[in-house]
Amino acid sequence: MIRPTSIRRALAASLAISALLLSACGSDPAPTSSPSAGASSAPATMAPHDELEAPPTTAPAAEQDSATAARRFLTTWANPDLSYGQWWPRVKPLLSPQGQQDYAAVDPANLPTLTLTGKPRVEASSVATAVTVWQPTDLGEFGVRMSRTSETAAWLVAEVTFPEGVH
Template sequence: MKRIFVVAITVIALAVGTWIGWPRDGGPAGDPTAEVSPGVGAPGSQDDFDNPVGTPDETTGDAATTEEVDGQPGAGEPAVEVTAEPEFDETAPTEPVEATWDDAVRKAARDAARATITAFASTDKAEDAWWADLKPLLTPQAQPVYKDVDPRLVPVNEVTGEPKVTDETSTLLAEVAVPTDIGRYTVLLTRADGAAPWLAEQIRPPEES
């Protein structure tokens, strides 16, 4: 009777132990050797090496990209800056205007020479004011030549007669004689084309007799 009781207790203990140790989800519980497959997309998983950012995914064919942050394009997205096309002035002349000689051109040359000598002879003005009046009448090449002239050393004081064109060989160059109180000044004028104004290139004092 005692042996039967011991055997029964042993069977019950084995049954309870087996029930406790059996896995609830269909696999052995607590098995440290069980293989666990890494989750898709888990850090360090094989998916990180199979589908790096910017490479096409085998299932969808789409490149994996990062999301846009603070308005900046994500990785793999080109930053394209669109600029407006420059505007061009279609009304600007493409060719120079042909230069010729006629009465209007001669008058313009005489007036330019008179204005140049008048400004040059205004020696009663302050140096800055004297230069401000003369500068616009000179070519860009002549301006550095006359800029440092001291008006107190200019001998002429006024224009005393009508200017006269003395050389019109070139349609872009002219020599104009201007009578003054100390003799006849010669002004060499030039222009860029037929539509450009005459500007003084040289102011030549009277020749000594």
């Protein structure tokens, strides 16, 4: 997802370059003593190269929301004592459409019982609508890959990564 600030920066840089090129292509090839408005504003509107290339970060509130959603999912999902008929209606609304397809056939009896043991760690991605939350448990650290349809939408689970040796 392209961030609005990236679009604005790219547009400002493009406009500044266009103004500079247009002023250089004028009918009077001799230099003038006063700088053109487009040329003088170019350095002020262009972002440094690093700023244009830097991946977006997840805002602290979004990190907290994703961590809370991941913890809720893991505690709902890891219930091997529930029947499928009890388990699936609780888990399904916490999953993305792809997650619903991938986990619809899971038998909860085959899932481990988990105890969440520590603070989750949120790993941001290059877009503000996807993260992986790493949650420590008594069985090791589970990864919960999450996504959302916009920066204000609810986080939904796309995939769970088990710790090595746990299935």
